[in-house]
Amino acid sequence: MLRQEGRIDMQAEAKQTVSKAIFQRMGSLVGLVVIFVALSLISSDFLTVSNMFNVLRQISINALIAFGMTFVILTGGIDLSVGSIFALSSALAAGMMASGTDPFVAIMVGLAAGAVMGAANGILIAKGKVAPFIATLATMTVFRGLTLVYTEGKPITGLPDSFALFGKGFFLDIPMPIIWMLIAFAILYVILKHSTFGRHVYALGSNEEATKLSGINTSRVKIFVYSISGLLAALSGIILTSRLNSAQATAGMSYELDAIAAVVLGGTSLSGGKGWIVGTLIGAMIIGVLDNGLNLLNVSSFYQQVVKGGVILIAVLLDRSKSK
Amino acid sequence: MNKLMKMAMASSLAALMLVGCSTQSNLENKAPEQGAANNASDKVTIGLSISTQNNPFFVTLKDGAEKAAKDAGAELIVVDAQDDTAKQISGVEDLIQKKVDVILINPTDSAAIATAVEAANKANIPVITVDRAAEGGQVVSHIASDNVKGGKMAGDYILETLGGKGNLVELEGIAGTSAARDRGKGFHEAVDGKDGVKVVATQPADFDRAKGMTVMENILQGNQDIQAVFAHNDEMALGALQAIEAAGKQIMVVGFDATDDAVKAVNEGKMAATVAQKPAAIGETAVQTALKVKKGEKVESFIPVDLELVTKK
Structure with missing residues (x-):
């Protein structure tokens, strides 16, 4: 009897969390639609094919980082080092290309470097038992410092023309950054939704102790998750390097905040276990569309930050009130 | 362990104070x-x-x-x-x-x-x-470059090259910094209130190259008819240049600081000018x-x- 009651409770709870999750999902989508419709009405330049491509291309940089951040936050962690990984891996790739390495090799080395830096975060957190906030705060500083050492604080230029295709090129008239974002999104969506690893990520975030007791190697899951975050930050960095035709020592500063904002706007819970990657894409779009709209409307620099912060607050409040 | 740390900290503090004294x-x-x-x-x-x-x-x-x-x-x-x-x-x-x-x-x-x-x-x-x-x-006195005058020089040069008219864009530095304020002030002294001259967009790009590119892309979505861009520093100017080249446009770009990259771009004819300190x-x-x-x-x-x-x- 007791047992049955417990089961019913659990089922009811599960149902509740599902409906909660759906509401949360609606919240961010509603926010995006409201901003979208408003901007279309106010500015005649907003809803055009060329501007939509433009916005998506700009969003791709933040979205890629935010995808990785979604995995990290789902496990109940946080990764503050993404901006520094972004800078260091793109500086490494650019430095190699500037000294004559084939762009393909340089890109691969850059991506691998990102994954290795991410794995280092994961090892510190999983094996060293350092809190994610502290571990990645420390590596954020270390990686940024290494970037300054490597670049001597100067931009790296003189990159080969073939490298430009990576971030500046088009595939079927679609800008390459958008293509990379969509490919990454598709792969990560499948991993999160349909793989054992994806289920482990959710399980780890909901209840780490129980996950460990059920025989899952939680350390390995953590190291993997931070590696994914590092890899995506590196990919994002190399795309931007290609678009700018140069690597900057100061690139990616405070990008972690935009990425975290996108994840949270998308309805993923900072305490882990709950969320989805589609929401992150929506969150990144809200931030990107807002930036674009403020530029199009020529809003004064003093008001821009107030508007941006305000919209984020409203979106999150909408989420919270709906999820009650 | 803890005691040792405390001792070490205390003694280093004491040493520091002694040095100070x-x-x-x-x-x-x-x-x-x-x-x-x-x-x-x-x-x-x-x-x-x-x-x-x-x-x-x-x-x-x-x-x-x-x-x-x-x-x-x-x-x-x-x-x-x-x-x-x-x-x-x-x-x-x-x-x-x-x-x-x-x-x-x-x-x-x-x-x-x-x-x-x-x-x-x-x-x-x-x-x-x-x-x-x-x-x-x-x-007694503070001696430094005149950023206001530098901004004015950039504005005057743009107007002179464009023949006294055109649509201009201003990319601002971090809001609230003295460099952004002074360079912008000088630029507006030169271009405001002139017949046929219009600053169609004034937007912040935080002295950052990536932001300079993004903001310029957005501005180009809304304004097809732009003749010149003045950026409060060379980083933003070089970012804007990437956006302009990608859009296949011919727009005059003037930056500030005369960094190596910018001087190179000026000599290659990609950027029109940059303002240098002396x-x-x-x-x-x-x-x-x-x-x-x-x-x-x-x-x-x-x-x-x-x-x-x-x-x-």
């Missing part, structure tokens, strides 16, 4: 006797504490100061801080010991240098800051002002130094 007392003990020796000679002695000799900008500044001192028959003592605040403070203390007549300080850090300025104030030696200001102590003139002005102060003349609290426009050679 010893420099202080040395300074006060030595000051009077040295002063008497130096007062005998008539030659004006100027001390210059330079932030670093590792950056061509400051080397040129020092050369300008040395030349001006030589021309005036004054002696210039240069101490190099090697970008280290602690070293700079002891360097200034050394100059105080030497009883120089005026101290020129080019701070490595505006906040940290206040200690050194106060030490000079205590010894009654006038202080002039160069390039970077000090956030504490009494400073470090030698800053050094010269600093020494000339120091001489005036020594003679007891009144000097302005801020002395702006002109900039120059770098265009294709």
Whole structure:
């Protein structure tokens, strides 16, 4: 009897969390639609094919980082080092290309470097038992410092023309950054939704102790998750390097905040276990569309930050009130 | 473990305090006797504490100061801080010991240098800051580039090249910084209220190359008819240039700072111009002002130094 009651409770709870999750999902989508419709009405330049491509291309940089951040936050962690990984891996790739390495090799080395830096975060957190906030705060500083050492604080230029295709090129008239974002999104969506690893990520975030007791190697899951975050930050960095035709020592500063904002706007819970990657894409779009709209409307620099912060607050409040 | 850490921390703290004490007392003990020796000679002695000799900008500044001192028959003592605040403070203390007549300080850090300025104030030696200001102590004058005039030069050059009319875009630096404010102010002095000239967009891109590109992309979505862009620094100008090239447009771009990348872009004909500071003139002005102060003349609290426009050679 007791047992049955417990089961019913659990089922009811599960149902509740599902409906909660759906509401949360609606919240961010509603926010995006409201901003979208408003901007279309106010500015005649907003809803055009060329501007939509433009916005998506700009969003791709933040979205890629935010995808990785979604995995990290789902496990109940946080990764503050993404901006520094972004800078260091793109500086490494650019430095190699500037000294004559084939762009393909340089890109691969850059991506691998990102994954290795991410794995280092994961090892510190999983094996060293350092809190994610502290571990990645420390590596954020270390990686940024290494970037300054490597670049001597100067931009790296003189990159080969073939490298430009990576971030500046088009595939079927679609800008390459958008293509990379969509490919990454598709792969990560499948991993999160349909793989054992994806289920482990959710399980780890909901209840780490129980996950460990059920025989899952939680350390390995953590190291993997931070590696994914590092890899995506590196990919994002190399795309931007290609678009700018140069690597900057100061690139990616405070990008972690935009990425975290996108994840949270998308309805993923900072305490882990709950969320989805589609929401992150929506969150990144809200931030990107807002930036674009403020530029199009020529809003004064003093008001821009107030508007941006305000919209984020409203979106999150909408989420919270709906999820009650 | 814990105890050990605590002990280590406590002892290092104690050591630090001891070091602090010893420099202080040395300074006060030595000051009077040295002063008497130096007062005998008539030659004006100027001390210059330079932030670093590792950056061509400051080397040129020092050369300008040395030349001006030589021309005036004054002696210039240069101490190099090697970008280290602690070293700079002891360097200034050394100059105080030497009883120089005026101290020129080019701070490595505006906040940290206040200690050194106060030490000079205590010894009654006038202080002039160069390039970077000090956030504490009494400073007779501050000498630095005239950012307002630089912005105006950029605006004037754009109007001259465009034949006095066109649609302009301004990319602003970080909101609230003095460089962004002054450069923007000068630019608007040059272009505002002119017939046929319209600033169609004024948007912040935070002195950042990536943001310069993104913001320019967005502006181009809304405005097809743009003739020139003025960016508050070269990083944003180079970012905007990428956006303009990707859009296949021909738009005149003027930046600020004359960084290596930007000067290269100017010489390749990609950027129209960049505004450069004149470090030698800053050094010269600093020494000339120091001489005036020594003679007891009144000097302005801020002395702006002109900039120059770098265009294709």
